[in-house]
Amino acid sequence: MQNKKPYYITTAISYPNGAPHIGHAYELIATDAMARFQRLDGRDVFFLTGTDEHGQKMEQTARKEGVPVIELANRNTAAFQEMGKLLNASNDDFIRTTQPRHHEASQEIWRRMADNGDIYKDSYSGWYSVRDEAYYQEDETELKDDGVRYGPQGTPVEWVEEESYFFRLSAYQDRLLKLYEDQPDFIGPVERKNEIVSFVKSGLHDLSISRTTFDWGVKVPGDDKHVMYVWVDALTNYLTATGYLEDQNGPRAKYWPADLHIIGKDIIRFHAVYWPAFLMSAKLPLPRQVYAHGFLLNKGEKMSKSLGNVVGPKDLVDHFGLDQLRYFLLREVSFGQDGSYSQEGIGNRINADLANGIGNLASRSLSMIVKNCDGQIPECGPLSDEDKAMLKIADEAIDNVREAMSQHAIHKAMAAIISVVSEGDRYFASQEPWALRKTDTARMATVLYVTAEVVRQVAILLQFSMPESAAKLLDLVAVGETDRDFSKLGEAGRLKAGTALEKPAPVFPRYVAPEE
Ligand code: ME8
Numbered sequence: 001m002q003n004k005k006p007y008y009i010t011t012a013i014s015y016p017n018g019a020p021h022i023g024h025a026y027e028l029i030a031t032d033a034m035a036r037f038q039r040l041d042g043r044d045v046f047f048l049t050g051t052d053e054h055g056q057k058m059e060q061t062a063r064k065e066g067v068p069v070i071e072l073a074n075r076n077t078a079a080f081q082e083m084g085k086l087l088n089a090s091n092d093d094f095i096r097t098t099q100p101r102h103h104e105a106s107q108e109i110w111r112r113m114a115d116n117g118d119i120y121k122d123s124y125s126g127w128y129s130v131r132d133e134a135y136y137q138e139d140e141t142e143l144k145d146d147g148v149r150y151g152p153q154g155t156p157v158e159w160v161e162e163e164s165y166f167f168r169l170s171a172y173q174d175r176l177l178k179l180y181e182d183q184p185d186f187i188g189p190v191e192r193k194n195e196i197v198s199f200v201k202s203g204l205h206d207l208s209i210s211r212t213t214f215d216w217g218v219k220v221p222g223d224d225k226h227v228m229y230v231w232v233d234a235l236t237n238y239l240t241a242t243g244y245l246e247d248q249n250g251p252r253a254k255y256w257p258a259d260l261h262i263i264g265k266d267i268i269r270f271h272a273v274y275w276p277a278f279l280m281s282a283k284l285p286l287p288r289q290v291y292a293h294g295f296l297l298n299k300g301e302k303m304s305k306s307l308g309n310v311v312g313p314k315d316l317v318d319h320f321g322l323d324q325l326r327y328f329l330l331r332e333v334s335f336g337q338d339g340s341y342s343q344e345g346i347g348n349r350i351n352a353d354l355a356n357g358i359g360n361l362a363s364r365s366l367s368m369i370v371k372n373c374d375g376q377i378p379e380c381g382p383l384s385d386e387d388k389a390m391l392k393i394a395d396e397a398i399d400n401v402r403e404a405m406s407q408h409a410i411h412k413a414m415a416a417i418i419s420v421v422s423e424g425d426r427y428f429a430s431q432e433p434w435a436l437r438k439t440d441t442a443r444m445a446t447v448l449y450v451t452a453e454v455v456r457q458v459a460i461l462l463q464f465s466m467p468e469s470a471a472k473l474l475d476l477v478a479v480g481e482t483d484r485d486f487s488k489l490g491e492a493g494r495l496k497a498g499t500a501l502e503k504p505a506p507v508f509p510r511y512v513a514p515e516e
Contacts, residue, residue, distance in 0.1 A: 004044035008255035009035050012263040013052040013095065013237050016076030017061040020083045022341075023264065025313035026296045029326050030335060030410060031262045032089045036464035037405050037413075039090075040485045046255040048241045049084065050095030051077045054217040055230030056130045069216050073098060083313055088322060088467055095241050097218075097233055105240035106218045106233040112282035113167065114221075124164040124208040131155035132266075133230050135208055153266055165210040165226060172277040173204045179276055179286070187272045188291040188408065189336035192265060196272045207274065235275045239284070257285040265292040291408050294338035296329075316346075320511065323466035324350045330465050331414040343513060350511040357421045358458055358473070359508030365428060365451040366476055366504040372437055377452060377478070377499040378445035387450045390427045394420055394457040395490040401461055410465075417461045424454040452477055453495050460489055472507045 011031045014024050028049060035047035053073040062069040077096055084091060095102065113119055127136045129151040136151045143149045151157045180186055180197055187193040210226035211217065217227030239245055244256040263271050271290045279286050298311065316325050328346045331353065333339025369378060383391070397420045404412035428451050436444035459473035463484065474484055478499045487493075 004042060006046065006254045007038045007043035008046045008048070008242070008258040009038070009260045010047075010238050010258055010262065011049040011091075012261075012267060013050040013097065013234060014080055015055070015057060016051045016053060016073050016080060017058050019076060019079045020313060022298075022311060022313055022316065023296050024080070025083060025087060025316075026329055026333075026339075027262060027264060027293060028084065028089050029087055029329055030293060032087070032091070033326070033330055033410055033464045034260070034262070034405070034408070036090055036467065040460075040464055041402070042485065042487065045092070046242070046252065047091045048093050048095060048238065049089065049091045050093075050237060050241075051080055051097065052230070052234045052237070053077070053096055053098045054227070054233055055133050056211070056214060056216075057133055057230075059214050059216040060130060070098065086314060086317055086322070087326070090467075093241050095237050097237055099240075101243075102233070102237060102240045103218050105245050106228060106236045107221045108245045109236050109239065109278065109282050109284075110228065110232070111221055112284075113278060116281050116283065118168040118171070118281040119165050119209070120168070121163065121165050123162065124166075125159070125161040126208075127151070127157040128160040129153070129155045129157045134270075135160075137205065160213075162212050163226075164208040164212070165220060165223075166206045167209045167232075167278070167281070169204045169207045169274070169277055172280060173200060175280055176200050176204075176273060176277060183286075183288075185289055186276075186286075187268070188289060191336075192268045192272070192292045196268060199269065200273060204273070231270050231274060232278070235270060235278065238287070244284075258287040259289065261287055261290045263290065263292055265294055268292045291336070293335060294333070296333070297338060297340040299340055299342045319343075320346050320350065323469040324354065324508075324511070327354060327414070327466055330410050331418070333411060335408050335410045347511040347513055350508070353418050353421075354469075354508035355510040357418060357425075358455075358462070359506065361421055361424050361428065361451070362455045362459075362473055362476060363504050363506060365433075365448055365455065366501060368433060368437075369448050369452060370501055370503050372441075373445060373448065375501055377495045377497050377501065378449050379442075379497045380449040381442050381446040383446070383450075386427065386431065387446060390423065390450055390454065393423050394454045397457065397461060398486060398489050414465060417458060417465075420454065420458055420461075424451060424458070427451065427454070449495065449497070456493070456495055457489055460484055460486065460493075469507050472505075475502075476504045476507070477501065 009031060011027050035045050039045045058069055062072040065072060081094060127141050132151060132153050132155050136157055140152045141149050141157050148156050177200055187196055209229045209232050210220050211229060212225055215227055217230060218233045220226035220228060238258055242252045242256045243250040244253045247253060261271055276286050328349045332349060397416060400416040401413045404416060431447040433444045433447040456477045456479055459470045462470040478501055483493050
């Protein structure tokens with residue numbers, strides 16, 4: 001299809017100064033679900049993720065490990081790419097900020113900002129957090145009893161004094177406030193928007209955008225002594241991957257401006273203040289929306305190496321199964337809020353919603369079909385009111401799912417799908433097809449047909465969250481590869497009587513916690 005509307009969605013690009021953790025996995029899974037949703041809904045999707053390889057944090061970590069920075073970046077970037085495969089992420093590209101295409105794009109956006117008169121040289125003195133790669137005003141920091149000064153995110157700050165290029169951020173205060181007003185959805189969720197509006201209203205200072213005390217970064221055009229402040233190049237990654245700066249008619253240029261930047265709440269300031277200001281200065285179109293998810297906590301505690309509760313994504317996938325983990329994170333965490341996970345919580349969701357829910361409905365109804373209807377989708381006879389009501393619920397589920405996804409309420413979309421399964425269970429139990437088998441086989445056939453049709457639609461809807469398991473369910477009801485997108489929901493894709501079915505293999509086994 002040629003006329004599909006482009007849809008460009010990104011994750012943040014992660015610092016490869018260590019191995020990926022569950023917070024990174026969460027962001028990738030959620031963004032992947034959104035990208036897959038849009039593809040199934042007929043959009044021409046470009047989904048980008050990658051690694052943010054420059055800056056002082058990378059340089060310092062490499063020094064501590066005694067390896068060249070590029071070696072550290074290569075090793076951990078490989079681990080991030082591996083995680084993407086493990087999680088079944090459907091990203092269309094993986095950007096590394098050390099790539100030549102990215103150095104070129106970053107220098108180009110710098111030149112455009114300079115041409116607009118927004119860059120000047122001066123000297124910087126102030127507080128810097130290497131862990132956040134962020135400058136803070138003195139009143140945002142606090143000297144604690146341990147004698148260390150901390151920034152607003154609880155990371156230590158150090159005094160920096162050096163020659164630096166500055167970006168005239170202060171000149172953009174009014175334009176930014178107007179942007180938040182004219183484009184009320186530019187920042188989400190609303191808590192983050194309020195936070196940013198009050199930050200910008202409190203007054204913006206010009207931003208130091210280059211460093212001279214280390215050289216691990218993109219060189220400032222025309223001044224080799226300086227490398228760009230890591231966030232200037234990091235944010236530009238979203239443009240780099242589209243090739244828009246190079247050629248506005250290039251094959252991927254149609255994806256700019258991005259529809260949605262998904263990020264964590266700790267980096268909203270960079271995306272909702274600096275990024276649009278840089279783009280305005282470079283006279284480039286602005287993204288439509290920046291949406292911040294919350295933090296993932298282990299049983300409600302922030303993860304940290306010192307707490308000893310850092311569980312790697314691979315451990316969780318090995319233990320629970322990939323789609324089970326994906327389902328849990330998407331269903332359990334209210335997208336935009338912090339969320340927490342525990343073995344018990346994941347196990348309960350698996351058993352209640354997957355094993356006893358959709359897995360059970362599919363296996364009970366389909367094995368009855370295989371046994372009692374010659375192994376074929378049965379004829380659907382005249383529909384009773386109950387049948388019609390059931391089909392209506394399945395046919396209309398997409399409306400609720402779409403509405404929830406349009407607000408990035410992934411958890412509500414998942415709940416809407418699972419509620420169709422519950423209705424299906426109720427329908428199946430109340431129609432008692434096992435009793436009809438002895439009294440009215442035509443009626444039994446209709447009930448089984450309707451139930452299989454519910455399974456088909458639920459499976460189509462589940463694809464964006466659990467791609468592999470949903471595909472298995474669709475195989476069970478013999479839906480062809482080309483009949484699996486949302487255009488085939490409802491009447492358009494009804495199961496055809498006479499289609500042969502295999503004996504259903506279990507898709508969602510029960511979770512049994514290992515003995516202590
Ligand atoms: O911030 N729960 O990289 P990063 C949920 N390079 N999300 C979490 C999390 C947690 N516990 N911990 C981190 C950076 N994240 C920059 C981004 S974008 C141009 C540059 C999220 O590796 C975090 O909020 O520290 C961010 O969105 C992403 O993981 C990468 O974090």
